[in-house]
Amino acid sequence: MKVTFIKPNIGRREHSLYVDEGRMEPLMLGVLAGLTPPDVDVVMYDDRMESIPFDEAADLVAITIETYTARRAYEIAAEYRQRGVPVIMGGMHATLLPEEVAQHADSIFIGDAETLWAQVVEDARRHKLQTIYQAPPGIAQLNNTLPRREIYQGKGYLPMSLMQFTRGCRFACSFCAVSKYFNKTHYIRRVDEVVREIAEQERKFVFFIDDNIATDRKALKELCSALIPLRINWISQASLDVTRDLELMKLMADSGCIGHVMGFESITRASLRDARKAPNLPGFTNYDYEVKVLRDHGMQTWAAFTLGYDNDTYDSILATMEFALQNRFTFAAFNILMPYPNTPLYSKLQKENRLLYDGKWWLHPEYRFNDAAFIPANMTPDELTEACHKARQKFNSIFSLLYRFSDVKTNLRSLWRAASYWRYTTLFRKEVYKKHKMRFGFK
Numbered sequence: 001m002k003v004t005f006i007k008p009n010i011g012r013r014e015h016s017l018y019v020d021e022g023r024m025e026p027l028m029l030g031v032l033a034g035l036t037p038p039d040v041d042v043v044m045y046d047d048r049m050e051s052i053p054f055d056e057a058a059d060l061v062a063i064t065i066e067t068y069t070a071r072r073a074y075e076i077a078a079e080y081r082q083r084g085v086p087v088i089m090g091g092m093h094a095t096l097l098p099e100e101v102a103q104h105a106d107s108i109f110i111g112d113a114e115t116l117w118a119q120v121v122e123d124a125r126r127h128k129l130q131t132i133y134q135a136p137p138g139i140a141q142l143n144n145t146l147p148r149r150e151i152y153q154g155k156g157y158l159p160m161s162l163m164q165f166t167r168g169c170r171f172a173c174s175f176c177a178v179s180k181y182f183n184k185t186h187y188i189r190r191v192d193e194v195v196r197e198i199a200e201q202e203r204k205f206v207f208f209i210d211d212n213i214a215t216d217r218k219a220l221k222e223l224c225s226a227l228i229p230l231r232i233n234w235i236s237q238a239s240l241d242v243t244r245d246l247e248l249m250k251l252m253a254d255s256g257c258i259g260h261v262m263g264f265e266s267i268t269r270a271s272l273r274d275a276r277k278a279p280n281l282p283g284f285t286n287y288d289y290e291v292k293v294l295r296d297h298g299m300q301t302w303a304a305f306t307l308g309y310d311n312d313t314y315d316s317i318l319a320t321m322e323f324a325l326q327n328r329f330t331f332a333a334f335n336i337l338m339p340y341p342n343t344p345l346y347s348k349l350q351k352e353n354r355l356l357y358d359g360k361w362w363l364h365p366e367y368r369f370n371d372a373a374f375i376p377a378n379m380t381p382d383e384l385t386e387a388c389h390k391a392r393q394k395f396n397s398i399f400s401l402l403y404r405f406s407d408v409k410t411n412l413r414s415l416w417r418a419a420s421y422w423r424y425t426t427l428f429r430k431e432v433y434k435k436h437k438m439r440f441g442f443k
């Protein structure tokens, strides 16, 4: 018995393939491999940088699917199914849109795999795969399952180990698929299990890919205290309200945290309200307090913005870029607000008849990466696309890179920080340009 795991690419560039040079280990596939009974062979192919050997024998193909990779995932599934190999798809998109995904797979997995994956493998072994498996979300790495990280070897991933401490988030931002998937709840692993997982692998740089690692501050404090003796460096994703807990901020810094991806989303109160961005709203004063606390604790912040709310204009988007530059954030992402299926934002835009690409941008042959997929209130879709790209271009200019580097509290805090700054800012700069206007799928 052999199971083949696949991580699909988003698509390709207009005249060449796209190789993601900033690729990270697909943690969920390592966990799935860990959950697979030991007498079963496993192999993983990452479509972001290698060709998939469709003719290689497999008894089951498991594809992880996100909204951005759906079109390519369906192409891959079709190749295997033509060859008579059964395909199961799971992941965020399969849970958000099971009816669509079911049209392209022999079986779909809704929810998190941990409680039912062994049964899926057993059913496949007996040629009795069910059409739907439904498991609760959030039971992370049940029975202390460790990811089988050997499946990542030789694939050129960034030198950081991906892990998870929590899943889900207590907030309910209107655009967020995570909030829909976990229904505003969060799940926490035992600290001793996480510590053991870190200790059992060699790397000293860890990326906790939690949706919001600060969703439960008490739990995060426990984790930070346990991380201090390990002397690692770590990054994660956290909501901005974490800055209001100075004890936690100090603990994070002491435990080796060097920064987070943080959802600033907007620099205006009106758009934050539109986004229902609860962690940012109380006492909102242009983020002066939050940015100061982050810098005082040496955090190299990746500021994530979503742009295109009903109050946003072309000029307000460019002002957002100026805000990010003035604050010398290590990275910033100027993302167009995307209507992910089954989110409150999607329903609102659908009701107002403002969705483009037949309401299914992720499948539409004319949709291109970074294009607006809805009609904004104060701009044309093209203007929104252009303003966001302009913001990316300016933020990633050489002048901007040098200016942001000059922050002694964050990017120049140590030699290692400085070296990491140049390594990753230049890499992500390249990716920004490579991905722009990419086609979805290969065909």
Ligand code: SF4
Pocket (backbone or CB within 6 Å): 168, 169, 170, 171, 172, 173, 176, 177, 178, 179, 211, 212, 239, 263, 279
């Ligand atoms: S804080 Fe982040 S993870 Fe939580 S609901 Fe909002 S966008 Fe989603």
